[in-house]
Amino acid sequence: MNWDSGLNPAIAAACAAATDASRWETMLEALCERFGATAAAIHTPRGAPAGKPLFVDIGLPKHTVPDYIDYWSQRDPWFAGAATKEICVRTGECGIGRELCEWSELERMDYYHEFAAPTGVHGLLAMIVDDGSRPAQAPLTAIGLYRRPGLEEFSYQDKRAFEAVHKPLQLALHAHWSLVRSTPVEKATADAFDVVPKPLVVLAATGAILHANVAAAALLSRSDWIGIRNGKLARLGQLGPEAVEASLREVARGLIQTHVLWTPETARPSAPAIARLVPLDEGNACRLAWPHAVALLMVEEPPEREASDRRLEALAQQYRLTPSELQLVVQLSEGARPAQVAERCGISINTVRTHLRNIFDKTGVRRQSELIRLLGPLALSGR
16 A cells, blocks of 8 residues: 555654654644544543553543543443444554444434533544553553544545554654653653654663654654564564574674665665664663663664765676675675674575675676675775
């Protein structure tokens, strides 16, 4: 399915809301604009960390969300319908009003006459979101878009489009609840990170994401260079879970890890990104803020069509190198040994040797040293 660019303003606001709660309202406004909603709300029904529930609404009377949480949430026919029909009960699941409760039935209820209609709530588009941690460390959060009486109800197409904001919202909520639980030192460190324009991610030994600054949250939401699963780092460019785990083990030994990243979907080489995993010493501010932190992930995204990018593409075209072969050439030119390349990329040494034989055949050389001299300096670590 093609990406819905109309969701971009909402996703950008969600990334910012991770560390600036005032931006939740901006996110709701952007969602209302995209889906033609007249009101919206995001709230945690119960169990918020540190006794600090999240609830923000726009387009509703001031008393609406508190009244709903205190009284009407236990009498909500849409909520009851979701539980009975098992719709919109798990993270990422969306529901529209008419599939949760038939309109003819809703009209007969006190909920509609005493709460929904007076507050201008008629059509409903809702989603449940968790914070992505396993086991869950924060409560489920509900987000709802509403249309006033007289407007068309939300469609199933709206429902499918709304599902696309789940992952960015999950990342934003993970950061939001982490900061709610954080210490003053952690908050100060997070604030310092957030002013850095480049993506920075604080990682535990398990790969769990302890903090992502604003730039990193935006990068994570796109999922092109970095992949996450259950709140953990699962992919760096073309490097899969096993290669990521191997790299984290090296970091735990105090070794800086540098990776040239290609997006997995890239059919032919284009500009790569550079990822660096840097060990964190005991006295580092990150360790004071997040005691389980062991590594700082820094990502340098490629600028548009630099000379080195054009050279890499020209080499790939001239010698008909595949993306995997070109990646091997780049890493060898940076001084990596074949065994290191195999570990970094999560492939066997035999696969590396096969790639190397193919490169030798295509370029006409017979030794690795001849290959490096032929292709010239390709090291990208300084970019």
